[in-house]
Structure formats: structure tokens, C-alpha cells
Amino acid sequence: MxxxxxxxxxxxxxxxxSLAASLDLAQQAVADxxxxxxxxxxxxxxxxxNPKASVIAATAAFQAELDANEIPLTVFPSQEIRLTRGLLDELAAGELLGADENAKYLLIEFPDNVVPDYAGQYFYELQRLGHTPIIAHPERNTAIINNPELLKDLLKQGALAQLTASSYVGTFGTMVAEFAEQLVAANWVNFVVxxxxxxxxRKYEMTAALQKLGSQRAAEYEANAKAAVNGTPIKRAPMAASLTKPSLFKRLFSK
Ligand SMILES: [Fe+2]
Incomplete structure (x- = not known):
């Protein structure tokens, strides 16, 4: 996995x-x-x-610790990049790391609970330059929970999205889990992480999430993760036009 x-x-x-906590998490990952x-x-x-060079050095040092502790895990340097007005300058300066070596896929997080109004414009520019944005945890962004169309527009424009395993299995509560389920059912997410x-x-819950996804979607998401790391094309399942019902948040608070 x-x-x-x-x-x-x-x-x-x-x-x-701490390093001890990192090794402990690595062991949890292996066990999962x-x-x-x-x-x-x-x-x-x-x-x-955490610019490129420092992440590359820290990842190499961590791999050496994993090897010394005989933890069978291979780690690669990457980043979770906040969408800010400085993003394109940072990209031009060569400071960004992608999921793959050529940064074809970039992991992008939005500021807390907001989708910036320039997201579409910046994503268009990223894609014009050959980089596909992967949106981190849309299921926990309240702007998206309130208005899923914000996510849909970016996906239709070519972005991808990833779901946090813990969200999907209920660790962040019913509202987030239900919204995550709807995103999965509509094919509005492409990965589980x-x-x-x-x-x-918080613990490693990848296996639990993949089991809940069912074998077909689990295989699809696993293939997508592999393609992201290899920088190869990702198969997009056809997106549903809308989610099946308003979010639990809306159902509870719009009355
Ligand atoms: Fe993260």
C-alpha cells in the first residue's frame, strides 16, 4: 500500500x-x-x-533511521503546499516538491475552512504549466461542506482530490464521515491517504478505509496512488453531477 x-x-x-514518535508512526504504517x-x-x-532541499535532506536522514531500526518502509520527499498568492512564484523558483519526481502532481491544501476565490485561476495556471493539483482533505473544509459545488468546479477543471482515511471511517465525527461517503459515491475523490x-x-486507518471502500474502489484508489508517485496518468471515474443529499451540516442548520 x-x-x-x-x-x-x-x-x-x-x-x-520527535524521532521516536516518527519511528512509532512508521511502525504503525507498516502494521497497517x-x-x-x-x-x-x-x-x-x-x-x-519546508522548502524542497530541506525536505529532501530530512527524508534521506529519516530513511537512514528506518533502515537502522529495520523498519521496512520506503519514504519519499514531497510537500503539502498551502494555496497562497505566493504559490506560482515558489513553483517558478523550483522550491516545490510533487508526489512524483517531476512534480506532475502537487498536493495542495486550502487555508482553513476557505476556498480562496483565486483557486480556479491558480489551478488553471498550474495545469497550463503541466502540474495537476491534488486537493487535500476537502471533506474537512467547511466552505466545501456548505457548498460542494466549490469542489466540483475545481475537479471539472482538472484537479484531483484526496480523502483522509480517518475522516471516512468516522474519527472526525458523523458529519465529516457522511460527507466523505457522499464524495466517494459521486466519484469526487480519487485517493485515500x-x-x-x-x-x-489519530492512528493509521488505511486498511479500515480501503475495506470500507469495497474492493473495486479500493483497487482504483490504490492504482491512483501508485500513478501519482510514478507521475503517470490517473484514471478518473465519471463524476456524478451532484451529491445525493445536502450535507448533514446543512440539514441540521438550515431549518
Ligand atoms: Fe496534511
């Missing part, structure tokens, strides 16, 4: 606070059936700056 979103590198963002993990520390998110941090109640 390949996990294309994690915060396993020690001491560089809100993920793992994961063989390859992308290291995706936050970059440009106001609090954390751990987004592993060291947080109470």
Missing part, C-alpha cells in the same frame, strides 16, 4: 514531535500494510516553511 500524504518527518511541522510513504510536511502555511500526525485518537 502506498500512502501519499503524511507528517512523519520529525520536528518540522505539526506532525511528529503500508510499504511506501510520501513525506508531505506543510509548506507555506504561515507557520511552517493517512495524513498521519501524532494526535490523540
Amino acid at each position: 502506498i500512502d501519499i500524504h503524511s507528517h512523519l518527518l520529525p520536528n518540522i511541522d505539526d506532525g511528529s514531535p 500494510g503500508v510499504t511506501h510513504v510520501l513525506m508531505t510536511p506543510h509548506h507555506m502555511n504561515e507557520k511552517y516553511e 493517512s495524513d498521519a500526525h501524532v494526535l490523540p485518537g
Whole structure:
């Protein structure tokens, strides 16, 4: 199993606070059936700056620790890049890492609970330059929960989206889980990932999520993760025109 979103590198963002915690998370990943993990520390998110060279060095050092501790996990350098007005400059400066070596696929997170009004314009420009944005955890963004069309428009324009395994199996509560289920059913997400941090109640739940997806979608998502890491084309299942029902949030609060 390949996990294309994690915060396993020690001491560089809100993920793992120490090498010991990182090795512990790595062991959890292996126990969950994961063989390859992308290291995706936050970059440009106001609090954390993790430019390309430093992530590459930290990932190599972590791989050496994994090997020394005989933990059978292969790690690759990447980033979770905050969408800001500085994104295209950072790309031009060569400071961004993708899921693959040529940065064909870029993992993009939106500012908390917002979809910036320039997202469509910036995504268009990224794609014109040969980079496909992969939207991180749309199921936890309240702007998208309130108005799923915001996500749909970006997907129709060519972006991809990934679901956090914990969201899908219910760790973030019923509202997020139900919304995640709807996104899966509508083919509005293309991957399931751990987004592993060291947080109470957060653990590796990739196997549980894949089991819940059922064998066909699990195989599809696993193939997509492999294609992202290899920088090869990703098969997009046909998107439903809309979600089956308004989000639980809307149903509860629009009365
Ligand atoms: Fe993340």
C-alpha cells in the first residue's frame, strides 16, 4: 500500500514531535500494510516553511533511521503546499516538491475552512504549466461542506482530490464521515491517504478505509496512488453531477 500524504518527518511541522514518535508512526504504517510513504510536511502555511532541499535532506536522514531500526518502509520527499498568492512564484523558483519526481502532481491544501476565490485561476495556471493539483482533505473544509459545488468546479477543471482515511471511517465525527461517503459515491475523490500526525485518537486507518471502500474502489484508489508517485496518468471515474443529499451540516442548520 502506498500512502501519499503524511507528517512523519520529525520536528518540522505539526506532525511528529520527535524521532521516536516518527519511528512509532512508521511502525504503525507498516502494521497497517503500508510499504511506501510520501513525506508531505506543510509548506507555506504561515507557520511552517519546508522548502524542497530541506525536505529532501530530512527524508534521506529519516530513511537512514528506518533502515537502522529495520523498519521496512520506503519514504519519499514531497510537500503539502498551502494555496497562497505566493504559490506560482515558489513553483517558478523550483522550491516545490510533487508526489512524483517531476512534480506532475502537487498536493495542495486550502487555508482553513476557505476556498480562496483565486483557486480556479491558480489551478488553471498550474495545469497550463503541466502540474495537476491534488486537493487535500476537502471533506474537512467547511466552505466545501456548505457548498460542494466549490469542489466540483475545481475537479471539472482538472484537479484531483484526496480523502483522509480517518475522516471516512468516522474519527472526525458523523458529519465529516457522511460527507466523505457522499464524495466517494459521486466519484469526487480519487485517493485515500493517512495524513498521519501524532494526535490523540489519530492512528493509521488505511486498511479500515480501503475495506470500507469495497474492493473495486479500493483497487482504483490504490492504482491512483501508485500513478501519482510514478507521475503517470490517473484514471478518473465519471463524476456524478451532484451529491445525493445536502450535507448533514446543512440539514441540521438550515431549518
Ligand atoms: Fe496534511
